[in-house]
Amino acid sequence: xxxxxxxxxxxxLQGPDGKDQWSNDRxxxxxxxxxxxxxxxxxxxxxxxxxxxxxNPYLMRFFLLLLGHDDQQSIALLEKFQTDNxxxxxxx
Amino acid sequence: xxxxxxxxxxxxLQGPDGKDQWSNDRxxxxxxxxxxxxxxxxxxxxxxxxxxxxxNPYLMRFFLLLLGHDDQQSIALLEKFQTDNxxxxxxx
Amino acid sequence: MAKVVGCFAASHAPNxxxxxxxxxxxxREWLNSRYKILGDRVKAxxxxxxxxxxxxxxxxxxxxxxxxxxxxxxxxHDPPPEPFMKGLFTQDIxxxxxxxxxxxxxxxxxxxxxxxxxxxxxxxxxxxxPLWRMGYNEVPPIVPVFINLVEKPFPTPKRCLxxxxxxxxxxxxxxxDLRVVVFGTGGLSHSIGETTMGWIDEDxxxxxxxxxxxxxxxxxxxxxGQRLSQTGNGSAELRSWSIAHAVAGSQGFDLIGYAxxxxxxxxxxxxxxxxx
Amino acid sequence: MAKVVGCFAASHAPNxxxxxxxxxxxxREWLNSRYKILGDRVKAxxxxxxxxxxxxxxxxxxxxxxxxxxxxxxxxHDPPPEPFMKGLFTQDIxxxxxxxxxxxxxxxxxxxxxxxxxxxxxxxxxxxxPLWRMGYNEVPPIVPVFINLVEKPFPTPKRCLxxxxxxxxxxxxxxxDLRVVVFGTGGLSHSIGETTMGWIDEDxxxxxxxxxxxxxxxxxxxxxGQRLSQTGNGSAELRSWSIAHAVAGSQGFDLIGYAxxxxxxxxxxxxxxxxx
Ligand SMILES: [Fe+3]
Ligand SMILES: [Fe+3]
Numbered sequence: 044x045x046x047x048x049x050x051x052x053x054x055x056l057q058g059p060d061g062k063d064q065w066s067n068d069r070x071x072x073x074x075x076x077x078x079x080x081x082x083x084x085x086x087x088x089x090x091x092x093x094x095x096x097x098x099n100p101y102l103m104r105f106f107l108l109l110l111g112h113d114d115q116q117s118i119a120l121l122e123k124f125q126t127d128n129x130x131x132x133x134x135x
Numbered sequence: 136x137x138x139x140x141x142x143x144x145x146x147x148l149q150g151p152d153g154k155d156q157w158s159n160d161r162x163x164x165x166x167x168x169x170x171x172x173x174x175x176x177x178x179x180x181x182x183x184x185x186x187x188x189x190x191n192p193y194l195m196r197f198f199l200l201l202l203g204h205d206d207q208q209s210i211a212l213l214e215k216f217q218t219d220n221x222x223x224x225x226x227x
Numbered sequence: 228m229a230k231v232v233g234c235f236a237a238s239h240a241p242n243x244x245x246x247x248x249x250x251x252x253x254x255r256e257w258l259n260s261r262y263k264i265l266g267d268r269v270k271a272x273x274x275x276x277x278x279x280x281x282x283x284x285x286x287x288x289x290x291x292x293x294x295x296x297x298x299x300x301x302x303x304h305d306p307p308p309e310p311f312m313k314g315l316f317t318q319d320i321x322x323x324x325x326x327x328x329x330x331x332x333x334x335x336x337x338x339x340x341x342x343x344x345x346x347x348x349x350x351x352x353x354x355x356x357p358l359w360r361m362g363y364n365e366v367p368p369i370v371p372v373f374i375n376l377v378e379k380p381f382p383t384p385k386r387c388l389x390x391x392x393x394x395x396x397x398x399x400x401x402x403x404d405l406r407v408v409v410f411g412t413g414g415l416s417h418s419i420g421e422t423t424m425g426w427i428d429e430d431x432x433x434x435x436x437x438x439x440x441x442x443x444x445x446x447x448x449x450x451x452g453q454r455l456s457q458t459g460n461g462s463a464e465l466r467s468w469s470i471a472h473a474v475a476g477s478q479g480f481d482l483i484g485y486a487x488x489x490x491x492x493x494x495x496x497x498x499x500x501x502x503x
Numbered sequence: 504m505a506k507v508v509g510c511f512a513a514s515h516a517p518n519x520x521x522x523x524x525x526x527x528x529x530x531r532e533w534l535n536s537r538y539k540i541l542g543d544r545v546k547a548x549x550x551x552x553x554x555x556x557x558x559x560x561x562x563x564x565x566x567x568x569x570x571x572x573x574x575x576x577x578x579x580h581d582p583p584p585e586p587f588m589k590g591l592f593t594q595d596i597x598x599x600x601x602x603x604x605x606x607x608x609x610x611x612x613x614x615x616x617x618x619x620x621x622x623x624x625x626x627x628x629x630x631x632x633p634l635w636r637m638g639y640n641e642v643p644p645i646v647p648v649f650i651n652l653v654e655k656p657f658p659t660p661k662r663c664l665x666x667x668x669x670x671x672x673x674x675x676x677x678x679x680d681l682r683v684v685v686f687g688t689g690g691l692s693h694s695i696g697e698t699t700m701g702w703i704d705e706d707x708x709x710x711x712x713x714x715x716x717x718x719x720x721x722x723x724x725x726x727x728g729q730r731l732s733q734t735g736n737g738s739a740e741l742r743s744w745s746i747a748h749a750v751a752g753s754q755g756f757d758l759i760g761y762a763x764x765x766x767x768x769x770x771x772x773x774x775x776x777x778x779x
Contacts, residue, residue, distance in 0.1 A: 045346065045566065045654065047301065047303075047346045047347050047566055050565075050566055051565065051566070054561055054565055057561065057562075059586070095698070098696075099561070099653060099654050099696075100695055100696030100697040100736055101560055101561055101653050101695060101696055102561060102696070103696035103697075104695045104696030104700070105561070105696075107696070114518070114701070114768065117696075117700060118700045118701040121696070121697065121698050121699075121700045122698060122699075122700075124698050125698040125699065126698070129697075129698045129699055132699065132733055132734070133699055133702060137290065137378070137622065139290055139577065139579075139622045139623050142289075142290055143289065143290070146285055146289055149285065149286075151310070187422070190420075191285070191377060191378050191420075192419055192420030192421040192460055193284055193285055193377050193419055193420055194285060194420070195420035195421075196419045196420030196424070197285070197420075199420070206242070206425070206492065209420075209424060210424045210425040213420070213421065213422050213423075213424045214422060214423075214424075216422050217422040217423065218422070221421075221422045221423050224423065224457055224458070225423055225426060287567070287568065288568060290621070290622040290623070291563070291621050291622065291623055291624070292563065292564060292568050292570060292573065292619055292621050293619055293620055293621070294568060294570060294619045295612065295617040295618060295619060296617050297568065332656060333656050336571065336656050336658060336659065336662070337659065339615070339662060339665070340617055341571040341572050341616055341617040341618060341658065341662070342571060342617060343568055343569055343570045343571060343619050344569050344656075345566070345567050345568050345569070346566040346567065347566070347567055348567065380608060380609055380612050380620075382612060382617065383612065383613065386612070386615060386617070389615070
């Protein structure tokens, strides 16, 4: 399910000082959006598994870069959450 | 011809402090937008005739309220700029 | 399956809220009584959801992204931000009907329409005024649908009629039992922020009312197509009426009230269509 | 009258700019040579204007207003705001072609399409990368057309083909002599920000290339409709290719190059359609 405010937060971090804000002022950035408690917690913990089904994948891609993950790290990180369905698609 | 930046300026004055900004800080508001010199001048002079063809009419309606014109004053003010075409439509 | 149990039109001028306390007693009385009839009829139908067609008035959209048609598919929307609308509704967040909204969106895209969509819209006075005047201090679940009628080009009347028929089909294809009331808000003639501001084109209004009673889709599209270019800009909102007309099946309607109303700057009208 | 003198496709991965300096020599060489062929062919056609179909990548639009199709009708657009695109173009403002843009918009709305429109868009990497790699340090006049391919629901492949045919008719109905080159950018297969990120579906890509060479519109719509649901999310951008395909008249194409390219995360392809 697409979480409007979660996606909006990540969308707005695309500005030039987004990385700086997220690195140095994460709690205040989070406080600007009416997020569900479990979403807030997931953001504070870098809990990608919780965020994945709630976020647009292109914003997730950007978010992983913002967190400092390069392509190979992002791929490895996301792969952990593959479902049987995803794997079947890959092998089909 | 629709003037993007002129309309954007008026659009953004719709916020709660728009009237205050326009009354007390007009030059600075204007400076935020890359307006043509003649548009800037028209805004500084309340030159509705120059602005009229460049602005969306609903934003013009809002702008006249912002300037303090009530409905009858707005109507009277706009009527001055009626063309023969407009009058024909009225009488047709 | 979902069912269209009612189709209504209602005008929505800002002055109905902004100037409410200073309107002439007779005007206020007329508005009170007519919107009450409308509200009573809608409530008697016990709708689960309202699908409300209106135009945005520079509240949600700007020139960087103007949708021809936009469907609100969110579970939550924001109350009207206009200062004159503050406090008319008790909720901080207005309920959308996400399931029906998304269903209509998917249906529309499969049916060769190209709507924009929004997960969260601001319900401006266009939708807010009729709801408030009908006596809804608490807004019921709605699917807001916006049509661009403020900065040209606008969808053609013909396309609006096609949109209305598609909306009817979409609702009837929704797999859950839902009683749906459809609205077209706005109109009738008015002229705003242009040199003929204040003009109410009563001839146009009466001609349109006659069309909604008797015209075929083709007649309605042709007549509106011609007449709209010769009257005030706000009259473009009759397109929302034509959508409700098509949703109802283009079988004529019952005028609840019409008054040329200089105080609100509009030809004010309310109507209920026959569901055919 | 205006004329479609060329129809092209080109991929547009961010890494082509972001990682340019660190790509393997062979990859850079491949990209250099293939985009140069593309650029040489486009320039030889001496276009007055480029009509470029792409999807927005969360640069112009958010979930509060996602257009299915959007036409940029402004005389001015903004350069790419993505950090990795900074400095690739010399202009502070990129030229639109307002007359052709508005004409296409009006034509589309009369032809039963419902595009959104914008007076000013940000030209993101989707349009920017192919222009840059073709050797345009100065962007020529463009009409940008955005298709929603990032957050579902997307326009169907069938609708995209219909859009392409409409675009051809619209351009040919423009009353001034203009040489128009049409682009579809994006694709081929890729998977971004989902659990299969990095996957390049070569089978899918080769099947699509074959379709663009030989398939009828109906075959193409059906095959894409089925295959897109079984591959990576970025493959949705093949819809832009299908638009260029239809603009060209669905008469097959000449593949300039294809390479599954893990470094850029995409199946990278470039092509020129036969104009039929
Ligand atoms: Fe209105
Ligand atoms: Fe892309």
